[in-house]
Amino acid sequence: MRTLFLFGALALGLSACTVTVRPDSNASVQLQGQRSNLITGLRPDRGEGSTYAVGEAVRFQFSTRVPGYVTLIALQSNGFASVLTQNAYVNAGTTFFPRAEDRVVYNLAEPRGIQRVRAIFTRVRPTTSIVLSGSYDSARWNTATTAYLDPYAQGDRDVQETFLYIR
Template identity: 65%
Template sequence: MRPVHTTAVIASALAVGLSACTVSVRPNLTLQASGGNLISGLKPDRGEGSSYAVGENVRINVGTRAAGYVTLVALQSNGYASVLARNVYVQPGTTSFPRAQDGVVYTIAPPRGIQRVRAIFTRVRPTTDLVISGYYDGDRWNTFTNAYVSPYPQADRDVQETFFYIR
């Protein structure tokens, strides 16, 4: 009888302790298009899952293990997607977007909610420009990315995604 009682006390303590926790789910932990482990890091300047108010600026830090081309695409909470940076040549290491020479800032605007940012990396310059504008659901968003990188060998491409919240 004692082992059952101890187990019940432990289970109750865990349930009480977990009831105050917030669980965050990272979107798209595994992407079919991901290939060569070429992106070493991808996060907003305050960290993944951080929060930004409308009107604040955000920078996206992309770490790469090889020289190549980065495209950043944002997917808003309402499903609207847009390109933040297209086929930007980077050296190995961390590059912050927007870069100073780009002459732009990424200013947070509505809609409020989760903002996903996908980095697409290829070692060779993409032969087609990424044309994306419009509304995407999760399946179309992934299908689009897969179609964009499929011409390149898996070892020469990588796709990663991060997120933050707009309040």
């Protein structure tokens, strides 16, 4: 039971991490956590999975370990995708989007249902912009993100997604 509790506590404390299990010379097991993710958080202002009415404004809390550039894209329940912000420089820590200098408000509109928001982060300034057009299913949504990130080294990029409901 104690071992189960330990693994449960480690799982909670090391979410979004890589856990490596190595036997030591005394035949016991050592756990080593590695935090390699650049993005540490992305969520709507009311929390992930929260509900908003059509017309309400939403903000997103974005957190990262290092400074870099973030692009936020949204996927509506009908498959329509849009860019919320593109190649915005952020310092390490937490930034709320939209920022005051962006001079925009994210007002939610129909269609009602789930809306996914994806943060794409790079340590270096992107030389291209992500272009979204038409309808997206999960495969096409992932393909667009992957194609945008391909030029960057794996250690210099990260992606995280959150969601909310529009009623």
